[in-house]
Amino acid sequence: MDPNMKILVVDDFATMRKVVRNMLRQLGCENVNEAENGEEGFRMAQSDEYGLIVSDWNMPVMTGLEFLKACRAEEKTKTTPFLMVTAEALKENIIQAIQAGASNYIVKPFTPQVFEEKLKAIFKE
Secondary structure (H helix, E strand, O other), rough: OOOOOEEEEOOOOHHHHHHHHHHHHHOOOOOEEEEEOOHHHHHHHHOOOEEEEEEOOOOOOOOHOOOOOHHHHOOOOOOOOOEEEEEOHHHHHHHHHHHOOOOEEEEEEOOHHHHHHHHHHHHOO
């Protein structure tokens, strides 16, 4: 994983965005932008180049799943690595996210170690 790449963190809770940002910082990633819902995240993803998108599932305005599907439908973001983060541990949800094109899936709460493992799997490190 390139520590200089731009990363987009999308979550409706500022505290969760801060937690993810801090975990990324521990991995050497400082170039992090934030959005508080899928619609804002989608606009940002279309107007800039991101090497990774980390998105919550349950958000107002546009859910993480809707955001993921919108990203996969656009040429610019159809192959951008996408980590879905959610409190939903239902197998159906995991299947739905993977079928929609999620690169990986993580269930809250999670440790920095699990977060790093998921990112390594995405970037095949």
